Structures are given as structure tokens and as C-alpha cells.
Amino acid sequence: MVSKARLRQVDSMGRIVIPKDVRDQLQLNDHPLTLQHFMDRQAVVVTKATTKEPKEEHKLLDEQGRLLIPADIRHEYEWEKGEQIEVDVEEGSILLQGLLSKCAICESKYSLVKIKGMFLCDDCLAAGNQAIAARWQRVFDQLFKEYTDYCEKSVTFTDIEDVHQARVKGRRLQTLLVFLGVSQDHKLLEKLQDAHKRLGNVRERDVLVYAFEKRARKEENSDHANVYWKVRELVDEKRQKEQNKLENNLPKIINAKFVERWETFTARELQKRVLSLDVQERVTQYENHFAEKVEKYKVAVDEEGDSSKSALKALHDVRITSKELRYIYQYLGMIYGRNYADYAKQYKEYQRQFGDINDIRDWLSEIKNYRKKIDAPAEHVQAVRYKLTEDLQERAKKIDMEI
Numbered sequence: 001m002v003s004k005a006r007l008r009q010v011d012s013m014g015r016i017v018i019p020k021d022v023r024d025q026l027q028l029n030d031h032p033l034t035l036q037h038f039m040d041r042q043a044v045v046v047t048k049a050t051t052k053e054p055k056e057e058h059k060l061l062d063e064q065g066r067l068l069i070p071a072d073i074r075h076e077y078e079w080e081k082g083e084q085i086e087v088d089v090e091e092g093s094i095l096l097q098g099l100l101s102k103c104a105i106c107e108s109k110y111s112l113v114k115i116k117g118m119f120l121c122d123d124c125l126a127a128g129n130q131a132i133a134a135r136w137q138r139v140f141d142q143l144f145k146e147y148t149d150y151c152e153k154s155v156t157f158t159d160i161e162d163v164h165q166a167r168v169k170g171r172r173l174q175t176l177l178v179f180l181g182v183s184q185d186h187k188l189l190e191k192l193q194d195a196h197k198r199l200g201n202v203r204e205r206d207v208l209v210y211a212f213e214k215r216a217r218k219e220e221n222s223d224h225a226n227v228y229w230k231v232r233e234l235v236d237e238k239r240q241k242e243q244n245k246l247e248n249n250l251p252k253i254i255n256a257k258f259v260e261r262w263e264t265f266t267a268r269e270l271q272k273r274v275l276s277l278d279v280q281e282r283v284t285q286y287e288n289h290f291a292e293k294v295e296k297y298k299v300a301v302d303e304e305g306d307s308s309k310s311a312l313k314a315l316h317d318v319r320i321t322s323k324e325l326r327y328i329y330q331y332l333g334m335i336y337g338r339n340y341a342d343y344a345k346q347y348k349e350y351q352r353q354f355g356d357i358n359d360i361r362d363w364l365s366e367i368k369n370y371r372k373k374i375d376a377p378a379e380h381v382q383a384v385r386y387k388l389t390e391d392l393q394e395r396a397k398k399i400d401m402e403i
Contacts, residue, residue: 007099010083014074015066016096018046022089023065032058037073042119044073046094069096133271135335140270143173144262151254154199155247160206163246167199175327179282180273188261195253198246205239208232208366211359223380224387227367234370279332286325293318306396307389312361315399319354322347353399360392 006019023029032049034057046067049058061067069079077098079085084099102108103121150166153159174192182189209232216228297314304310326347333340367374367385374381 006087008085008087010079010081012081015068016085018065018067042077043095043097129275133274136274139331155250157243163199163203167203170196172327175324179328188265191253191258198249201242202246205235208235224384227376227380227384230374230376231367231370234373290321293321307393322350357395360388364388
């Protein structure tokens, strides 16, 4: 039987006054007592000592009925001076439990776990964990379906956007898996990375063909426009070869076996990884990694200039990391419902300004690679390269890396 609880405060010496009626009811005056603490209830149970227990563990009430709570217990339960403690009588013993030691959801006082300053009982914690795991499952299920659908359509080459979307969905899957702690040698990641590389070989040339054609049409200098058209033709030839490779190989990678592996992962690994995930700690790791990439870029700029090879390479690494963080914040917002959207927008803006520079860098690289095959005078090719380099340098000067 549990009596009506009384409230008492912990004093400056770590003592709690046991109410007189409780002392009288249990006949505790001058009787040695023992203390047991129960982590699952965040409580201390005070009982009469027996002859079987070592005397050095016995406690006595002082003349004012105060019981000294050992320092290790007070520290464990964070019972500081002034802390409100409920004093109950339960089955012939005294139950001391912090006033706030109850589940924040259902107010149960049993099987408690303290999380970020509040208590949750095992049942509510399990229900919450199941709900979070289910949200991750829904996100992954949707993303995986979109990915496999786009992969299937990408090898038909009826719409270049299919290859793009397959690559985007695949990158997002990889990002979330790594965020959950999946190792790089996991079979799922290996297959996703293989497919991503092959999709990228086509997608990059889709973008280049479009970009060179667009620049050729806008170029006022006919000699320069001719260079762009010639490079476009060479890139398109390479694109067709990569499309053939993709058509032959992608179905061998993203196949029934891959789907089976995915289903095994979601059934056996996903929930375990979600429940062991410290979201804030993981996000902090990514933010720190991003800051390191930014610092490396700044050092390269200071030492070699903002359009040097090392600076542009470092900037590309910043762009990739910002893309990962954008995806992470986007999906964390969907799963946890917090205001992560602003962070996602911030990293999207980084991507945008870095992307323009990366595009020009790719154009220069392609022109350099094909310089001996371009059917145009060398001085025209050199003039185009010079003009693009000027544009690149101008854009590099405008990079805003304040974080």
C-alpha cells in the first residue's frame, strides 16, 4: 500500500527530514536503517536494518528526524540543495523520489530513463523509438523506390533528367546511410557507389553537351562559337559510349539481388542504427568536417591564390560536403520535425555559388583534354580557354565563405 506523498527539501548538508507521522508509523526512531537506490525509479528505499547487514552501512535519523543521503546517491540523482523530494510509505519502507522523477509523457514513476533533463519510462521511450524508426523507414522506402525507378528509366535514355534524378537519389541514399554509421565497405554502399560512378559518367557529359551548346549559341565571336561546337561534338561522342556502358552494366548492379540486400538492411540493421544514433553529435561532426574543408580552402587561397589548382580543388571538396549537409538537414527536418530547413537553405546557397565555378573548371578541363582533337585553329582554342579562365578567376574572387 502506498500512502499520500509528502514533500521535503534536501538541505545544505544533503539531509531530508522524514515526517514525524512516518517515523512513528514505521517506528524508526533510534532504529538503524539501510538505504537502497533504484536507478530505474530514480528513487531511494529506506528500510529497517537487519542483523545480516554490515553495521558500517547502517544509517540513523538525527534528533530532528533528518536522514543523511550519501553524496554518491545525491550526485547520481542530481539532488542538490533545495531539491523537492517526495516521501512515501510503500510496503513498510520509505520511498524517497524526486518530485520530477516521473515520465514526462505518462507520469509513470517506474522504469525511468533521464534524457536531456527529463524522464521517460521504458514504455514511452520504446514507443517513441519505434515512431522515430518508422519515420526513417518511410523516408528510406520512398527514396529507395524513387532511386530504383529512375535507374530503370535512365537506361532508356528517353529523358536525360532520368539519369540526373537517379544520381541525385543515389547520392542522398549514400549520404543518409553514412550518416547512420554504415561503413564504406558495406555491400549496399559499394553497389550504390558503383552505380553512382557509372551514372555520373553519363550525367556529366549530358551537362557538358548542353553547356557547350548553350555557350556556342550565345557566343558573339564566331571563331569562339566554333570551338564550343567542336568540343560539344567530341563530348557527345564520349557520352554515347558511356551510355552504352551504362545500359549494359547498370541493370547488373541495381538488380533483384540489390533489392534483396536493401530489404535485409531495413529489416535487420536500420532500427538498430537509428536507435543508437546521437543526432546532434553526428551533425556536429559533419559541421566540424565542413569547417575543416573551409579552412583548408582559405589556406590554399592565402598561399596560392583563389583560382589556383589547390584552391579550386579545396573549393570542390567544400561543395561536396555542403551538399551532404544540405541533404542531411533536409531529411532530419522531415524525420524529427525540427527547424532544420534554414540550415538546408544555407548549404544549398553554398552549393549554388560553388557550382558555377565548378562548371567552368569542368569546361576548361574538357577543352584541355580534347585540345589536340578539336577541329579549330589552336589560337581560337587558346582564346576560349583564356576567356573562361578570366571568368573563373572573377567568380573565385566573389566567393563568400563566412560561416
